[in-house]
Amino acid sequence: xxxxxxxxxxxxxxxxAVIRAIVKKSHQLGWECMGIQNGWKGLIEMDMLSLDxxxxxxxxxxxxxxxxxxxxNPYKIENGEEIVFENAKMTxxxxxxAIGGEDTLGVAAKLAKAxxxxxxxxxxIDNDLYGTDYTFGFDTAVNIAMEAIDRIHTTxxxxxxxxxxxxxxxxxxxxxxxxxxxxxxxxxxxxxxIISIESVIKVVNNRKKRGRKFSIIxxxxxxxxxxxxxxxxxxxxQDEKLDAFGHVRLGGISNVxxxxxxxxxxxxSRATILGHVxxxxxxxxxxxxLGSRFGVYAVEMIKEGKFGKMAxxxxxxxxxxxxxxxxxxxxxxxxxxxxxxxxxxx
Numbered sequence: 001x002x003x004x005x006x007x008x009x010x011x012x013x014x015x016x017a018v019i020r021a022i023v024k025k026s027h028q029l030g031w032e033c034m035g036i037q038n039g040w041k042g043l044i045e046m047d048m049l050s051l052d053x054x055x056x057x058x059x060x061x062x063x064x065x066x067x068x069x070x071x072x073n074p075y076k077i078e079n080g081e082e083i084v085f086e087n088a089k090m091t092x093x094x095x096x097x098a099i100g101g102e103d104t105l106g107v108a109a110k111l112a113k114a115x116x117x118x119x120x121x122x123x124x125i126d127n128d129l130y131g132t133d134y135t136f137g138f139d140t141a142v143n144i145a146m147e148a149i150d151r152i153h154t155t156x157x158x159x160x161x162x163x164x165x166x167x168x169x170x171x172x173x174x175x176x177x178x179x180x181x182x183x184x185x186x187x188x189x190x191x192x193x194i195i196s197i198e199s200v201i202k203v204v205n206n207r208k209k210r211g212r213k214f215s216i217i218x219x220x221x222x223x224x225x226x227x228x229x230x231x232x233x234x235x236x237x238q239d240e241k242l243d244a245f246g247h248v249r250l251g252g253i254s255n256v257x258x259x260x261x262x263x264x265x266x267x268x269s270r271a272t273i274l275g276h277v278x279x280x281x282x283x284x285x286x287x288x289x290l291g292s293r294f295g296v297y298a299v300e301m302i303k304e305g306k307f308g309k310m311a312x313x314x315x316x317x318x319x320x321x322x323x324x325x326x327x328x329x330x331x332x333x334x335x336x337x338x339x340x341x342x343x344x345x346x
Contacts, residue, residue: 001031003302004088004096005051007065008039008072008104012123012137013283014291015065018099020056021295027053029303034093039100040107041072043084048091060288063281074107081114088116095302097295099123101135102327105310109323112308119301120310120323121294125279128172130329131321132312136291138174141167141278145179145218148274153183153216160213162204162261162269166254168278169220172332175278177341180218187215187345191222192332200257201264203345208267215267219254293318 005022007015023033033051036042049055059066074080088096095117098108101124108118122129125141145167156163165185167175173190180188187203189195204215254271262269283291290313297311297318309320 004093006036008100013140014136014287016059017291018295021292025299038068039070041070127174136287139286149183156214164217164254166273170222173220176220185218189219189223
């Protein structure tokens, strides 16, 4: 059996743990592994390398991915699906493990429907893939964001400022809600709930009256600000360009909030966008273990012929679900958790 492994989309702490686990488990079964470079692009361009025990030695603690990644979408390339099938056949691939988020696994789901032997491993720091309680990379991102907020807290207090920390989260506010609660933020804003500027101003002014001359606000990049009294909001974009999966580049809502708060309250306000620092560095113990468990389970799915399935964490157990189920619905922050967080908005 010859297994291909690819990592697609944004890089994520814990990817190398998954790759290592797949190779080690495959080695125990006497199977061979081939690393596909730079996501689906490597399968289109035949850019691959052999992976053995030595090639994955010492990568567990490393961030990023030794295979490289891209946002290439085979279905945006002429005859892309046909090329994938032909190249897999030419290189002798018997099955493929696709490690990625909504976009990468969306491609895997389409290929599986067409008869391609593929299994999935969920990867996203946003933790927004349906069907799995957690994705690896999320815990690392939350801890990085929490540490940054802790550090910003001291300068906010020293300079009597409102500090807005912008974290990742396009359609779901998992990083914002977890890091904000852990770091004791005064307000947290997520894509699931429109931001009312009036509520922000009220909290900042109330804190001023109580002698609290600073505030910490955490906001997800995909959060939306209400326009006047209308209920709909507007995402803040870096530009209007779309990637291969039709996504715009978000970023900058923290700057908009900072300007509005300073104008309306007179309190000096500053924004910090954490950006890609949340993706970098060594994964936490939780993400290393979860990634390793996912990798082993992916090989077991192939052994049992469970193609078109994805490994998922449910409680403390690793199970499999259809890849299509995971990418059809976005897992968003539920109201119960958000209402818990709101207890601390003050």
